[in-house]
Amino acid sequence: MIDLSSQREVLAAILEELGERLEDLAVITADVGKSTRAYRFGKKFPERYFNVGVSEQHMISFAAGLSMAGARPIVVGFSVFLMRAWEQIRNSLDIMDLNVKIVGTHSGFSDFADGSTHQSLEDISLMRSLPNMKVVIPADSIDIQRSLPQIVESIRGPLYYRIGRDESQVITSGYTYKFSLGKGYVLKDGYDVAIAGAGPILSEAIKASDELKKEGISVAVINLLSIKPIDEELLEKYARKTGRIVALEEHSIYGGVGGAIAEVLARKYPVKIKFVGTSTYGRSAKGTKELWDHFGLNSASVVAGCRDLLKSSK
């Protein structure tokens, strides 16, 4: 039985399954095969598994070359160290619109013990600035199961897929929506405020919504899932409906999910937005939740953000 709280375990199971069906699938990693669980693909398909050593820059250009020769490469690495190869992602890959998928694991605060150098809080903004790059951030393991196979099988071109590590709460198991690139999903409907975000941190949005419901405040929760392209229609609809948006992300508030939301609403239907995310580096802790609390990425901050917005009229 697969442990649904571990995003990397779910990733490995999907890669193994896809490897059976897709003979051109190749998995590339940079000495984090064990930590990312990518090695399990390698055990099954040793010929199509490449551990290039601790060489992130080479890994990206190498994967781009594999793709040019006909492979369907998936690069798997810690999201923080993929940023080291951003210029390779730009110049070896995105510029030629090559069909390489990049899975960034251990994102946000999910690598809690390793501290600031290992916690990736800027990757979304870096990736979404690239012209051909698409960005998808699943909320939980169920989201990974509903999106990753389709992405690998039928979405062409470069795509950044941001996942966590372990201790991920399952929050979308009760939903039947199917993944579609560029679509967001309403996890909770509401009309006073809308919380829009992506990734495991959405569990805090649901908590906040439940809490405010007790006071008679109706709070929508939107799982954006696809950050680039982003669901402009859905964002506009909820901006019109609630007039107040809280943007939530396990990432810097500069240029990330909140930035993407603001870019859309500034054009479509400007409303006040409260940004809940990070603005500094992380640190070591005993658990991810402890870091969320320490840096104010939790239901309490979201509730405070909602209250703040409710003070002003629409």
Add this chain to the structure above:
Amino acid sequence: MGVKGGGWRSFSLDEIGSISEKAEKTLKEMNKYDEHIHLESSLSSLKAISTIILGYWRNSDNPINRDWFILSKGHAAPALYAVLAEVGLLDKEELFNINKVGSPIQNHPDLSTPFVGMTSGSLAQGLSFSLGISTWIKIKNGKGRVFTLMGDGEQDEGQVWEAITHAPVMKLDNLTVIVDLNRRQLDGSVHEIKPKDYMPLVWKAVGWNVIFCDGYNVRSIAQALESALASNLPSVVFAETSHIDGGR
């Protein structure tokens, strides 16, 4: 005299030599139209480019059975254009439009140009890219070969280390890298900025077949390529081109 490696058309080494000389004149002419082209670096790479393209490169519709030419030192692209124009694959008049905003002739190689296997320009990335191509060819038992041209200044990039240590592990005997030893880098003399005399020893130490040749002599380049193609190791050819007043 033909070449054993077998190209897409059969040019003799003498023909390649005379085409190179014509291309050199074209290059100097191009420089009059746009002084932003990297003239010296294009001149020093010219004969390596023409020997590979005219003497060795083989085509196929199947990406694993065709040969690939990766200009990792992308700034030598004008030399490639000049050679292609001499054999009728590019319009010579178009070359003089280089860097005009509407022209397909870019200062660095673009996939839309014949023989260009990678949009390049950012140093060392072409080497890793070449490894990716030759790896997939090998795994799929393809017949394709990969030729990659680098600069000596380019050897400063950390990614070169990441890549050269990987190729022998993958046993890439279908990969040939040519390093243009023109002893110059952007800011001046290689010797003054960061000496690279030890680089052949480094490549050798990590498992490459290391070959030297005269980069201004088509016969010497062809001989080096023959020996590279015959080797069961990945090969690197250090092509000496610093003697500006000599062979050229």
